[in-house]
Amino acid sequence: MTTQITSSFATDAELLAAITPNSGGREIFDPATGALVALAPEHTTADLETAITAARAAQPGWAARSHAERSDLLNLAADAVEANAEALAVLLSREQGKPLNGPNARFEVGACAAWLRTTAGFELEPEVLVDDEGGKAELHYRPLGVVGAIGPWNWPMMISVWQLAPALRMGNTVVLKPSEYTPLSVLALVHVINSVLPKDLLHVISGGRDVGEAISTHADINKIMFTGSTATGKAIIRSSADSVKRLTLELGGNDAGIVLPDADVKAIVTDVFWGAFINTGQTCAALKRLYVHEDIYEELCTALTEVAAAMPMGVGLDEANVLGPLQNQAQYNIVASLVQAAVDSGARVLTGANPVNDQPGFFYPTTLIADIDNNNPLVAQEQFGPALPIIKYSNIDDAVAMANGLDVGLGASVWSRDKDAARAVAARIEAGTVWINKHGAVDPRVPFGGAKSSGYGLEFGVEGLKHLGQPQIISY
Ligand code: NAD
Numbered sequence: 001m002t003t004q005i006t007s008s009f010a011t012d013a014e015l016l017a018a019i020t021p022n023s024g025g026r027e028i029f030d031p032a033t034g035a036l037v038a039l040a041p042e043h044t045t046a047d048l049e050t051a052i053t054a055a056r057a058a059q060p061g062w063a064a065r066s067h068a069e070r071s072d073l074l075n076l077a078a079d080a081v082e083a084n085a086e087a088l089a090v091l092l093s094r095e096q097g098k099p100l101n102g103p104n105a106r107f108e109v110g111a112c113a114a115w116l117r118t119t120a121g122f123e124l125e126p127e128v129l130v131d132d133e134g135g136k137a138e139l140h141y142r143p144l145g146v147v148g149a150i151g152p153w154n155w156p157m158m159i160s161v162w163q164l165a166p167a168l169r170m171g172n173t174v175v176l177k178p179s180e181y182t183p184l185s186v187l188a189l190v191h192v193i194n195s196v197l198p199k200d201l202l203h204v205i206s207g208g209r210d211v212g213e214a215i216s217t218h219a220d221i222n223k224i225m226f227t228g229s230t231a232t233g234k235a236i237i238r239s240s241a242d243s244v245k246r247l248t249l250e251l252g253g254n255d256a257g258i259v260l261p262d263a264d265v266k267a268i269v270t271d272v273f274w275g276a277f278i279n280t281g282q283t284c285a286a287l288k289r290l291y292v293h294e295d296i297y298e299e300l301c302t303a304l305t306e307v308a309a310a311m312p313m314g315v316g317l318d319e320a321n322v323l324g325p326l327q328n329q330a331q332y333n334i335v336a337s338l339v340q341a342a343v344d345s346g347a348r349v350l351t352g353a354n355p356v357n358d359q360p361g362f363f364y365p366t367t368l369i370a371d372i373d374n375n376n377p378l379v380a381q382e383q384f385g386p387a388l389p390i391i392k393y394s395n396i397d398d399a400v401a402m403a404n405g406l407d408v409g410l411g412a413s414v415w416s417r418d419k420d421a422a423r424a425v426a427a428r429i430e431a432g433t434v435w436i437n438k439h440g441a442v443d444p445r446v447p448f449g450g451a452k453s454s455g456y457g458l459e460f461g462v463e464g465l466k467h468l469g470q471p472q473i474i475s476y
Contacts (some may be wrong), residue, residue, distance in 0.1 A: 002234070008083045009192070012091035014149040015084070019187040028184055031097035031325045032315040034360035040183040043205045045214045045435045048175070051203035052220050055146045055358050058200035063171035068125065070169055074120035076196040078113040083252035084192045085109045092157055092185045092460045093316035093324075097362070102311075102322030103278045104197070106145045112161040112189065118444035127293040129473075136476055141469030144169030144246060145222035150236070152228045152281040153181035153327050154384075157189045159250075163225040164193075164202060170468040175221070176204045177211050178327070179228075181328055216240045223468065226250065227284070230408070230453050234468050248457030248467050251339040251409030251450060252384045256403035256427060257439055259300060260416035261293035264296045266417050268437060271304040275314075275413060275439025276365060281386040282331070285411035285448075289379050291392045291399040297392045301370050305350045308366045313386075313471065315361070318435050324384055326362040335364050335385030342389065347372035352387070382408070404430045409451030413439040 009015045016038045025039030062070070079382065081088065089105040098104040130137040132390050149163035156178055167174045178186035183206040190204040205211055212232075215221055216239040223246040224238050230251040240247060257275065259268075275287040292300050313323035326332040339353050352367030367387040372379060379389045393399040403412060412431035416422040419436060426434035432450045435441055442448050449458040 003096055006468045009087040009149075011364050012087045012094065012193060013092055015191070016184065016187045017085050019184065019191050022344065025421075026180075026183075028095055030094050030361075031327050032361040032363075037094050038184055040187070040434060041206045043207045043211065045207070045211060048205050048211055048214055048218075048396065049209065051175050051205055052218060054200045055175050055203055056220055058198070059143070059171075059173040059363075062168075062198070062201055065171070067169075069362055070171065070245040071120040073197055074116050074165060077193045078116035078120070079377045080192050080196045081109065081113045081116065081189070085113070088112075088157065088185075088188055088192065090317065091188050095184045096153065096182050097316055097324045097327050098154060098279055099314075099318070099321040099324050101319055103274060104322070104324070105316065106210055108155055108158045111158045115124055115158070115161045115444045119169050119465070122169070122465055123321055124170075124469075126463055131152060138474045140472045140474060141170065141466055142472050144297075144468065144470050145172060146220055147172045147174050147222040147223045147225060147468065148218070149176045149225045150212050150215060151176070151186065151226065153176050153179035154279060154284070156182035156185040156302050159227050160189060163227070166459070166465045166468045167223075167225065168197075168201060172223070172468060175215065176202070177207060177215055178204065180208045212236075213239060216245070216412075217243065219243055221245060223247070225459075230455075231281070233455060246467075248459060249450075249455035250284065250448075250457075250459065251453060251455035252382050252409075252410050253286075253454050254286045254380075254406055255285055255411040255413070255431070255439065256289045256291060256429070257326065257413040257415065258399045258403060258429075259290065259292040259296065260418070260421060261295040262295060262417045262421070262427070263293075263300075263415045264417055265296055265299045265303050268328045269300065269307055271372055271438055272300070272415065273304060273307045273311070276388045277308075277323065277386055277416065278440060279311070280326065281335075281388075282384055283325060283440060285433070285440045285442070287388065287413060288405070290381065290388055291393050291402060292390055293399075294392050294394045297370075297390075301350055301368070301390060308351050308368060311366065311367060313363060321384065323366060324363075327365055329362060331384060332362040332364060335383050335387060338381060339367055339369070340385050341366075342369050342372055342378040344378050345376055347378075347389070350390075374405070380406065399429045401427065404428075407452050408454045410433065411440060412452035445465075
């Protein structure tokens with residue numbers, strides 16, 4: 001399924017030549033220009049069977065290697081990603097739409113190398129739980145077997161690494177199923193990584209939902225790492241039940257940010273902006289609802305509008321741009337209809353909300369909406385695009401109640417000059433991560449996971465590594 005390489009790719013065209021079929025395949029278009037990027041292979045459930053069989057056969061040999069050997073190979077994989085970073089970033093930009101610059105394509109490829117390297121460096125020694133005259137009990141983590149990894153289209157390379165790096169590090173083998181919207185990015189990344197890994201540890205199957213469904217029911221898949229929508233996560237829970245698969249589910253969010261009255265508007269405004277608009281808002285743990293105290297409401301609205309005006313949006317390969325298009329028409333339609341509903345309700349448009357359709361590409365303007373009701377669909381639903389509703393509050397209890405009022409809880413943030421006051425508010429918020437004076441700042445050393453319908457299980461850090469292992473007690 002995958003080909004070994006030994007040399008670096010100078011351009012995205014060379015990468016594409018290595019991963020695309022000579023004829024046939026599914027057309028992948030650049031969401032910024034509408035131009036054809038390439039034809040992606042269309043793998044089937046028969047290809048999935050072949051990949052799972054090969055991954056299963058390779059797994060015991062991989063598990064038999066030491067942690068140190070597996071770490072060395074992950075570090076080599078990080079080197080390979082870095083050696084091909086620019087070609088990978090250009091391809092990612094053309095397929096996903098995100099600009100090269102800003103917290104986008106080059107940033108994403110850099111994060112892939114960082115996550116591989118950090119995951120390679122973790123120690124996972126057995127824990128001695130009891131050691132007394134009555135005996136000894138140790139906690140070990142064994143590999144699970146073959147891990148199925150199913151990913152979304154917003155951060156296709158980075159999220160694939162979040163799944164494959166800890167899985168491989170623990171001695172599992174991996175079958176990855178990228179989103180049908182962004183297969184090329186993941187095929188290219190895996191091609192580069194496989195240039196340094198032993199054969200058959202890591203497979204990528206470029207297929208549709210049927211392949212995802214087949215992974216979730218397959219008897220020879222021991223664990224699923226899934227990142228995507230809550231609806232699909234629920235479908236995977238149901239379809240994986242018969243085989244009692246282990247699941248890590250990173251699902252949808254609709255993150256709240258609460259700005260306390262003492263916040264330093266000038267100091268925080270750029271970070272608030274990027275907390276919301278990173279990857280043009282197509283980020284699970286992006287700030288999607290901003291609750292601002294009435295004392296500084298107008299000041300922050302004005303400051304955010306000024307920052308938004310200074311952030312160019314356009315074709316990703318243009319070095320000037322830091323915001324890009326929506327990745328696909330369906331996502332564009334969701335954002336456009338939710339913003340329109342907000343405008344129709346009488347909410348105040350600070351900027352945006354008026355798309356000009358005179359160019360190809362799914363560009364939706366950076367949109368800030370003030371004086372909006374908390375029950376408006378733009379607030380209550382995950383819009384996953386470049387729009388931010390800003391809700392005024394006067395009482396912190398109301399703000400916390402509004403932040404906790406939805407059935408999702410991935411991330412959240414509190415903004416204040418007073419860290420203790422912010423931490424006290426953070427403790428009341430129902431979310432897997434609460435950041436203070438920042439939002440969405442994930443770190444490969446720090447566990448990350450959702451509360452409520454945003455999923456379960458943890459990724460990152462030693463805790464995340466443990467989720468790719470079978471705990472085993474040895475008692476004697
Ligand atoms: P999606 O659920 O539509 O698709 C994700 C993947 O699941 C795709 O590869 C798809 O082919 C596959 N799939 C679809 N139906 C399936 C099924 N029945 N069984 C198995 N696999 C199936 O999600 P998306 O639109 O690609 O991504 C956007 C969503 O992902 C948003 O809700 C976003 O919040 C969420 N997300 C969450 C995180 C996180 O860490 N929590 C990160 C990124 C994105």
